[in-house]
Amino acid sequence: MKLQIVLIALLRVVPVGSTGEVSAYVGDSVTLSSGADASWNLSRVDWSIFSNSTWIATLRKGKEITERFYLYRGRLRLNRTSGDLTIRDLNMDDAMEYHADVISTEGMDRVNKIRLLVRRHLRKPSIRTVISSWPDHGGCSVLLSCSSSDEGVALTWQVEPAGVPVLNASGHGGGGGGAVALSWIPSGARDRVNVTCTSRRNLDEASSVAPLRCDDDDPPSVPPPLRPLPPPPPSPQPINRYYAAFFMGGVLGGFLAVILVHIFRGKTLRKTPPETKP
Numbered sequence: 207m208k209l210q211i212v213l214i215a216l217l218r219v220v221p222v223g224s225t226g227e228v229s230a231y232v233g234d235s236v237t238l239s240s241g242a243d244a245s246w247n248l249s250r251v252d253w254s255i256f257s258n259s260t261w262i263a264t265l266r267k268g269k270e271i272t273e274r275f276y277l278y279r280g281r282l283r284l285n286r287t288s289g290d291l292t293i294r295d296l297n298m299d300d301a302m303e304y305h306a307d308v309i310s311t312e313g314m315d316r317v318n319k320i321r322l323l324v325r326r327h328l329r330k331p332s333i334r335t336v337i338s339s340w341p342d343h344g345g346c347s348v349l350l351s352c353s354s355s356d357e358g359v360a361l362t363w364q365v366e367p368a369g370v371p372v373l374n375a376s377g378h379g380g381g382g383g384g385a386v387a388l389s390w391i392p393s394g395a396r397d398r399v400n401v402t403c404t405s406r407r408n409l410d411e412a413s414s415v416a417p418l419r420c421d422d423d424d425p426p427s428v429p430p431p432l433r434p435l436p437p438p439p440p441s442p443q444p445i446n447r448y449y450a451a452f453f454m455g456g457v458l459g460g461f462l463a464v465i466l467v468h469i470f471r472g473k474t475l476r477k478t479p480p481e482t483k484p
Contacts, residue, residue, distance in 0.1 A: 229323045230296055231410075238304055240289030241318030246310035251289040254305045263291055296324050328356050328412040331405045335416075336386070346391045346420035352403035353384035361385040364402040372401075391420035 230236035242248060251265035255275075262275040263284045272282035277299065283292040289308045293300060301324040309315045337349040352361050361384055365372045373388040391399055399418040404411055 227321045227323055229325060232296055232298060232324060232326050234296055235292060235294045236296060236322065237290050237292045238306070238320045238322065239318065240291070240306040240308050241316055242289045242306075242308040242310070243314070243316075244288070246308070246312070246314060248286070248289050248308055249311045250307075250309040251284065252305075252307040253284070253291050254307070255302055259305065265289070293322075298324055298326075300324055325410075328359060328405050328407060328410050329354070330412045330414045331361060331384070331403045333401070333403050333414050333416045344392065346418075348389045348391070348418055350387050350389070350401060350403075350416060351384055352386070352414070354405045356405060356407065359405045359407045362404050362406070363387045364404065365389060366400045366402075370399050389418060391418055 228236060228238060238253075240251060240253075242251075248265065249267075251263075252261060253263040254261050260275060262278050263272045263282050264270075264274065265284055265286060268286075270284050270286060272284055273279050278293070281294045283294070284290075285292070289306060291304070291306070301322055303319060303321045306318040306320070307315070308318075331352050331354040334351050334353075335348065336351050337347075339347045352363070354361060363372065363374045363385060365387070371390045374385075385403065387401060387403075389399060389401060401416045401418060402413050403416075404413040
């Protein structure tokens with residue numbers, strides 16, 4: 207009889223469930239469902255990762271342990287009632303498949319698999335001034351450019367107040383691509399015009415704001431325009447060594463000619479006999 211009970215226990219099929227994928231962002235917290243029935247009284251909970259079933263959190267005989275694996279120390283919380291696992295301060299290394307094995311006091315068993323996806327929040331896009339003009343012809347014109355270092359994002363503009371004329375163009379971020387907007391601000395407008403560039407990807411978004419103002423006495427308060435760097439000074443050209451040798455040879459030859467002329471002239475003067483008077 208005891209042998210039959212053992213065989214039945216060994217041959218029991220444990221139902222394996224899956225809640226699919228769960229997404230969260232770096233730095234946030236996420237709760238993974240154990241898949242246990244709400245009516246169960248749990249006697250054992252094992253949360254594991256990797257194919258070799260490395261335990262990261264367990265509940266056995268009422269004792270909860272969440273410090274089993276060093277990568278998760280101080281970041282796990284296990285719900286004794288539901289068996290759900292909460293991971294705090296997520297990082298990119300937490301993205302993997304998690305296994306939950308739960309057993310009730312009545313001997314009911316279930317294994318649940320969850321794949322956790324961890325993403326980074328979008329970074330704020332960068333707004334730069336391409337061209338800006340001082341008050342002229344009744345207003346200021348400003349050409350802005352927006353770019354994002356994130357891949358696969360869409361960039362859009364928004365201007366407040368809505369009455370400011372804007373030539374808008376949308377674009378995609380990543381790799382230096384971006385959107386542009388041309389704003390015309392009436393001269394003497396003391397209120398600021400806020401131009402916002404928003405980066406969007408799925409349900410995540412991030413924005414940057416450039417405040418603009420066009421006064422008669424002051425230049426428009428916009429981010430500094432992009433200015434090309436001055437060209438580097440021309441490097442000095444090396445003097446050809448043959449020209450230098452020729453020049454030095456000419457100088458030395460001239461000195462030698464002067465010395466020889468002086469010597470031969472002195473000898474000629476000494477050989478000439480003096481004139482005799484009659």
